[in-house]
Amino acid sequence: MLFLAVFCGFLAEFKLEQMIENHREKKFASLVLSDLRGDSIYFEKRAKEMNLIKKRSKALFLLMTQTQKPTDKEIIEATKAVSFLFEIHAITATYEQMKASGSLRYLKDETLITAMQQYYDVLLPRVIKAVDFEQDFNKTHITPFRLKYFRAQDFNFETDSLINNNPIILNRTQETDQELLNIFQTYHRQHLQITLELIPSASKKLNSLINLLKSEYHLK
Numbered sequence: 434m435l436f437l438a439v440f441c442g443f444l445a446e447f448k449l450e451q452m453i454e455n456h457r458e459k460k461f462a463s464l465v466l467s468d469l470r471g472d473s474i475y476f477e478k479r480a481k482e483m484n485l486i487k488k489r490s491k492a493l494f495l496l497m498t499q500t501q502k503p504t505d506k507e508i509i510e511a512t513k514a515v516s517f518l519f520e521i522h523a524i525t526a527t528y529e530q531m532k533a534s535g536s537l538r539y540l541k542d543e544t545l546i547t548a549m550q551q552y553y554d555v556l557l558p559r560v561i562k563a564v565d566f567e568q569d570f571n572k573t574h575i576t577p578f579r580l581k582y583f584r585a586q587d588f589n590f591e592t593d594s595l596i597n598n599n600p601i602i603l604n605r606t607q608e609t610d611q612e613l614l615n616i617f618q619t620y621h622r623q624h625l626q627i628t629l630e631l632i633p634s635a636s637k638k639l640n641s642l643i644n645l646l647k648s649e650y651h652l653k
């Protein structure tokens with residue numbers, strides 16, 4: 434009888450522990466799903482903005498390579514439209530907490546764990562690294578060019594807008610025009626990599642993760 438009582442107590446404790454782990458598993462899954470949905474909304478919004486910049490970059494290239502020489506105002510307006518600088522605001526708090534505390538063990542589906550690791554540890558860092566590189570290029574090349582050749586009395590750098598209807602590009606030559614085009618086309622190529630390769634790849638894995646979580650844990 435004593436043995437039976439101890440054994441039943443052990444089973445009850447084991448069952449309780451299982452219930453607690455199942456509860457934690459579903460709670461973490463729900464939190465990760467919420468984070469991923471936030472990322473999905475952010476990436477969708479950012480993709481639209483980046484596609485708009487892509488069109489503006491093409492317009493700048495056509496402006497600078499057309500037969501008729503563009504005016505200073507046309508160039509300043511066109512470069513202003515593509516000097517787009519942004520950060521990646523992905524939500525990684527829940528995953529980082531799970532990884533640091535060892536709570537990933539609560540997730541029993543290996544396919545789900547692998548997909549999470551691919552998104553959070555591989556694809557998302559690639560996007561962030563590329564965006565950081567693009568930001569550095571902007572600060573290293575675009576901002577110095579604008580500070581050197583654009584006049585402060587023509588341009589409001591805080592609001593990124595013209596305050597003079599007849600702005601002037603200082604010491605403008607064929608060489609400075611080519612330098613400007615080279616800078617912005619290099620920036621455009623970096624932008625295209627993020628827009629057409631890195632973000633779509635991360636978004637595809639993100640959406641796959643959302644579907645896996647919803648299916649595995651019957652979440653809405």
